[in-house]
Amino acid sequence: MWKVYKYTLIDLARNKFVGGWLLLLLAISFGLFQLEDQPLKAMLSLTQVLLALVPLVASIFSIVYLYDAMEFTELLAVQPLHRSKILGGQMLALGTALVLGTWIGAGIPLMIFQAGSAAFTLVLACTMLTLVFTAMGALIAFKNREKARGVGLGLVVWFLFVLVYDAILLWIMYAFSDYPIEPWIVPLAALDPIDLGRIMVMLKVDLAAMMGYTGAVYEKFFGSMAGTFLALGALVAWVAVPSAWAFKAFQRKDF
């Protein structure tokens, strides 16, 4: 597995896209921090940009890369190698490359201009989101034979999680506003990994507003460290489930 990991990583290091992604992130981060005279304001803008862009890039790049590497993967699959080790190495390498890109591209500017627990949480949230959407990308790539279809599906999934799900959530809140639905809001939000990442950052930045909410469930969730750990735990589950599914799909894949 480590050999697959190593060679995939070397291949990714040569890939122009990963470098481009890193440079884009650097440009966005430094640009925001230099345009705004308030570092806090820049960080909040950066949060919105990153929480939308990171999942998009992670899923689309994983899908495209895995399709492009499909012949190599096929070649590996005929070797006396366990299939889970092939995919494990590839996914790990993809995750490493994208996470490193995020750390350098967004993490370094954040630590320079606005070092603190909020910036650290933002980097952590981006890391987790990268892993979640890499896993989803792998799942989509091995479930669909056609590249165009896979990329399309990746876009749909991203759009669903970044916008549509929140709209549905808001609609649920409106529709059921006469009922005691408060205890359900946080679990429902946990069904969207991007929301989870956003909530993690908000717990550092917007906690004051969170505390303004009277519901006991909210106060328990937001008022302690438990909120951050629960959100992180849910994100780990969001990595584990699509990964396991992708492994299963890969095991059964008939090239």
Add this chain to the structure above:
Amino acid sequence: MTGLRPWCRAAAIISLLGATGPLGARTWTVEPGGRTSGITAAIGAAQAGDTVRVLAGTYAEGIITIDKPLVLIGVGRPLIDGAEKGDVIIIEAPNVVVQGFRITGTLVSNINDNAAIKVKKSDHVQLIDNIVERAFFGIHVASSRNTVIARNVVSGDPAVPETRRANAIHLWHCSGAEITDNLSQDHRDGIYFEFVTESHIRRNRSLRNLRYGLHFMFSNNDTYSDNFFKDNGAGVAVMYSKFVDMRRNRFTSNRGASAYGLLLKEINDVVIDSNQFVDNTTAILVDGCNRAKINDNVFRGNGWAVRLFANSMDCHFSGNTFVGNTFDMSTNGNPVYNSFSGNYWDRYKGYDLDRDGIGDVPFRPLSLFAMVNERMPYAVVLSRSLLTGLMDQAERLVPSMTPEGLEDDKPLMKQPHGTRHL
């Protein structure tokens, strides 16, 4: 002096030998010793205008009543322990000075307002540099004029529940009070004013009080400036008062569902100038206020910077800085009889073609999401999401839900000078 114990008489005599003072005023010195030491006795022996020096040590004499104008000075910070009999020191005469003591041991009672130092109907009393520990009421002043309360530290017990706590510095029916450089912490209210007029509260710190850092009721023509309020259960409340002047105070970390940096209720003709509001759940709640000038304040990292209720009129916000707040503003109706002009908003995305530092298009501080959140508080989980961002943008382009007249017509392009470092 016939009732005095022999040793105490001796102490008094010894002290008289070295006593010289202006206008024939004498100085008495009291040292610790025995089961009943002699502060009460010395007060009994002294004449109006005398000074009583109390040397370091512990004095447990029950309730000490000062019934003539005296200067009571602690040397080396003597401890007066009231041993839970009621109040500890009661002042019933004008021109009394109490300085340099450590005082503890009030009786907790919901019938009597027992205090470490209680001032009753006495003018020109000065309470300076005392340390009050674990008292029920710390300093309690009633029906007195021109009281000076300076450099005292009044600390409650953080473990005591609210029902067994009272206010650190409590003034009732007073005028001309000067409250400066005190620290009040872990009580119910840090500083409490009721029917107090023409008074000044300066440079005090009020921390971790269960209810309000400063509580202000029916008190007109007062100023409070350069105070610091942090981690109080409900922040600062100013209610039912007129002509109040608040400048350069800091309101920090007052968090909770009903916590406010500054709660204004039924207030008229008030000036709120150059204050800092940081990290509060609600920085200012304006409920039923008329003619408020809210200028040059900084609102940073609050949940709600301004909650302006529609029952307010003629409140003008100008020169304020709004940065990093979850909501810059919210309201329960249509507060159009108030105005915003020339503030800095970090959410403002307008342009300034003529380069005069003022944005060419107005800013609408009330976002659609803030209105949604007013109806459904749990929607706060969607804060800063792409969806709510798009909703707010659409609403700002074509206002349909938010009140049309509510806008800052001269939003500043840059943060005002002097507030950038905040």
